[in-house]
Amino acid sequence: MKHLKRLSILAISLILGTSCSNDDDTPTQIIEEEVITTMTITLTPNGGGTPIVMQTRDTDGDGPNAPVVTDPVNLAANTTYSGSIELLNELESPAEDITEEVEEKDDEHQFFFQATNSIATFAYSDMDGDNNPIGLSFTLTTAATGTGTVTVTLIHEPNKDASGVSDGNIANAGGEEDISETFNVVVK
Secondary structure (H helix, E strand, C coil): CHHHHHHHHHHHHHHHHHHCCCCCCCCCCCCCCCCCCEEEEEEEECCCCCCEEEEEECCCCCCCCCCEECCCEEECCCCEEEEEEEEEECCCCCCEEHHHHHHHCHHHEEEEEEECCCCEEEEECCECCCCCECCCEEEEEECCCEEEEEEEEEEECCCCCCCCHHHCCHHHCCCEEEEEEEEEEEEC
């Protein structure tokens, strides 16, 4: 009987010990993506002139209201513009400058630029520590007159080693989209 009692206590201890154990000793790391409500793109004509502002602003974040987008954007034909991008989270008060975070973690971010109807071409002006493009600074060069769209996309953790990514090809970028907007553009 004494042996049976000890065996019962041992069995209960084993059951309780295994059911309460934590099989995963490694804590799960939660990585929060940047919240970006506003992207402001400033295009300054090389040689001087009035800067052009392209902006998307979504002040309710994932709420029901659509973002307010500059429409249309009017650009001069056969002109090169120096571009810069500012990112904000206006759900915070005061607004949080996400541009600083992208600059600090430049190896984890890259902007991609796409134009339809051959209305513009793009070149990166800034690089991360591994000499890969970022896109907070860039040049946009317009073609002859026409209409089309310009899409600007920020990718978090792109595969910067993939084919064409360093040249701005978003097709192989992978990663997660932080923000993307398509602007209607008139080149005249």
